[in-house]
Amino acid sequence: MPFSGYHVEFGTADYVVLGMMSFASMAIGISFAFWGKGQGTQADYLLGGRQFKALPVCLSLFASFISAISLIGVPVEVYTYGSMYIYNLIGVIISNIVALFTVVPMMYPLRLTSVYEYLNMRFDSKIVQLFGAAFGVTSTLSYMTLALLSPALALETAVGIPLWLSIILVGAVGTLYTTVGGMKSVIWTDVFQTGIIFAGTFIVIIKGTMTVGGFERVWETNKNSGRIVLDEISFDPRIRHTVWNLIFGNALYWMGHHFSQTSVQRLVSTRSIQDAKKVYMFSILLMIVVNIMLLVTGLVLVSFIYEVGCDPLAAGYIKNRNQLLPYFVIHVLSFLPGLPGLYIATIFSAAMSTFSSGINALAANVARDFIPRYLHRKSEFAKTTITKLLVCFFGIISTGLSYLLKDFEGPVLQIGITIIGATSGPLFGLFLLSGLFPQANCVGTLIGFATALVFSYWQAIGSTLFGFSTDALPMGPTDQCIGGNDSSITVSSVFNFTATYNDKDSFEYTTPIVFGNEQEKDLSILSNRDFSMYDVSYVWIPLTGVFLTVTVGLITSIIANQFSSKVARPKAKFLFPFSRQIWYSERDVVDTEIFNNNIQVLETSKAL
Template sequence: MAGQASFDTMDYVLLGVMLCGSMGIGLYFSFAGNRQRTKEEYLLGGRRMTAIPVCLSLFATFQSAISLLGTPNEVYTYGTMCAYDIVATSLANLIAIGTVVPLIYPLRITSVNEYLALRYDSTCVQIVGALVGILSSLSYMTIALLSPALALEPTVGVPLWMSIVIVGGVGTIYTTLGGIKSVIWTDVFQTVFIFAGAFTVLVKGVMNVGGIEEVLSIANATGRITFDEINFDPRVRHTVWGITIGGTLYWYSSFYTQSSVQRILSTRSERSVRHVYLFSIILYTVYISVLVSTGLLLTAYFYKTKCDPIAAGFLTNNNQLVPYFVLLTLGFLPGLSGLYISTIFSASLSTLSSGINGLAANTVEDFVSKFLRGKSESFMTSITKFLVCFYGVVCIGLAYLAKELQGPVTQMTFMAVGATSGPLLGIFLLGASFPQANYIGALVGCAAGVMVCFGQAIGAFKYGNPPTSLPSGPTDQCFLENATSSFTNYSIFLTAQPENATSLTTMPPEIEVRDFSVFDISYIWNPLLGVLFTIVVGLLTSLVTNRLMSHRPRPQARFLFRFCRRFWYPDINTQDTDIELD
């Protein structure tokens, strides 16, 4: 195929500017002000951060390279049902305003798992929550670090190990040096790259194809535009109900992670935190809309050039589609390809830096704090910096070891993180909703949730019915010398190429009919399974064990959601009172 687009000098320069800028921010906060001498300053920015930078940082943390590469690929491969993620993220943010903010922010804690220790009066629950949270974060960061490396190696020519080491090394260094302030302000800097790159690709691509109407026409003719899948069968991969319910739980669970809570606690007021979540809805809506549109653009481009690079064998993985498309469409002007590749690196950096900073906070507060009592603030900060560096190295190693992973990165992430985030969310919801819940119920419920989620995820991977993708594009001109430099007339293509007609209709692909199996349940429901099993098993266990315990739990009302306080304790002041259960 012609168009062996490549990364040139200006592209590498622009990539270097992004990496050096990120490093420079870390160095600045390492030496500015009090130089991060206290643990609170290093992990929480002195609790003085404002809403806008925290909002941009929260956005950059969870909208990583996984979504940049995965969402357009999802649309190209399966259609636009994933756009309902806008509804899921919006609902999750609105729910968080009324639940997470008033529950967590007034406690003035550092680690999210300190809430578990306070609510259940149990260090054991705190440790279990920390372990599950660490496993979830490592899974997410591994895929976030690996996905751009897998995509860039065959398209840009950057060796996989080099991408992992560069992104992992730079992120680890500036996070170690500058703490949460460098993470937040670097996220702000990287968010600019993310939006600049995403909009540049979308605008230039639409111009190449022939306009928005042409993009929509081809996408609709090839069956990519679909928003009406309302099937109640849980085996259907994406439905309105599945993405809305399962997706909302998935994103809501992210607000109980250390990376998210750390930003909440670093913000100067509860009002500012509410603004963070409201601003996030706007950012997420714009961002997901751009990525879904990019997926439709990929469809129009590869159908109009009559060359699907996956079907032609030029690419080995659908996750490589976006960088490949970028090199073809933006390679005409030096630096533009580098801008988008910098976008991918920026998204990966933001996720890594936030994650390793959060893991260090978890380790210090949940595991080693009792061994460091009486130590100076400078010593505690040094230990925290060492842990940041340690987790950075661990993530680099895990990403390289996981290099054989295949499949849509969005689905891989949802399965890996959903298997742990569901049970973890269940522990928090159990404790914040039911004063009857005790530490035994929390531990048993969490164990049940984790076993069910991992069992279902592993079983689906090994025995589940693989999803059926939409028809591949044509390959007629893939091997012509001018294949990527000129378009055929789309209307002529529809009438003069009947052999490709099946690729340009909405004919549903054949679906294998088989007996119902739990392993065929869509991955989108995994978080819900974890939450339900954790809460139901945990509550039942608590009710039974409460009868057998001589000392019944006495949860303070402030450890419950505000609406639950009014329900369980209607006749008393529930702001900060010990309540003994009947």
């Protein structure tokens, strides 16, 4: 079914499906808010009473991080640059395995609510806690703002709803059930939304593959168009995607996620440390499946464009690459009313999950990191009420920020990782330094963290403005887009533009259409270009943040300790288990294990 001359509308059945999904999310969230013990305390509201089993927490964590950014960004990545991104999967697996031996055994026994409370315990310093929390809030806010914007772009393309309206709709639904229900609502709604994500993606893959003639045809088309790229093994850090930067750079990127408030808050909401470990083990399987599905979705998208002979981006039917996938989906699934609505609901679900998790995490950060003294003398009812107001406040703020970015253009996946990586790298370095080296002190850690932040933001901003831009792969054909070989044809569509085709094979638009980055250059230019940190691949940005935080922080701490009359030594329980074996006596290690076992027995008895 070609794009040309074919007007696909978002019908009544599609609106019904989308509306049902939104209503179901609200209903599930609100009903589970009062399930069991309800919300008697702030801990019940923010952590669900610490009584969750592993599976729902795993599905919730999965839904939070596989956002609309990934659902839209990975297939578009395949269209634009090819299939190299699949090596990201290895980095994800590595990060989950590392988290099993670092995040879980160190964080879970401390019974935290905010991950940054650990920094106060570790350094006996409120300053380090506040410094980390401030930038953690920045990172979370940036991530969820982009995640809210992505479905708004999709709905604009597929439905014609104004961008501002779709942003408000997504933000309002997520804010409502999260404010009312807290962590219980977030987790159980995420479980439902995970099912929607898998169902929608699976249907698109199956129908799209059938439409183009089978998977062999999909593979052949992508190979011929240069999208099957799996052999870039260069060690040049300036090359956008290589085997090495996708594995190790993304492993660090995902480790930053594992030490985030969103992850740790879910981790400590489980009923035992065994359940916490299962969360990461189950996540490995889920991440393998979804990454392969998103890669195949991108391959099917490319194959469909070549099969129908019409690339909607090259033809000007859409404004930028981020709109390719929803535009493709409403054509492929239009044979059955309601299916396009299901897929838009998939993007909607992914964004809502990330959004609800984010505002819940931000409220926990403010309540536990910034205003705990103010809340200390309040009743549990007052604490819970204030926390709910914080959730509502951050929901409104995030929705507003997303609207301000309504003219956002460019590869959503790359820009998202660039912005978030500039903060998440130093933040992960902060926890890595704290958990690895007992020599790290408050002064050295702050200096290392500040140095890494300055450098990371400088690199991220500089690379965006002045860095080398890799050439995108050629767009698809347009010979079937505008009705045969007529020398002059005018096309008008639901997207409000007019395109005129003339004998010179050029298009003139009444509204500007973005075909890609005008600064794209041939990759061969790198060999004749002086080395610049601005040209380093965006994937390495988290690495520079981690490296600077750890090295500068450790060296500065060692120097500062030489001038201190009394060097404080943290308790063994504040270090990773393998670090305890290196730096502490056997007795200290045994005492820590006894402490952890007692916590485990306590949690098990509560669960029973």
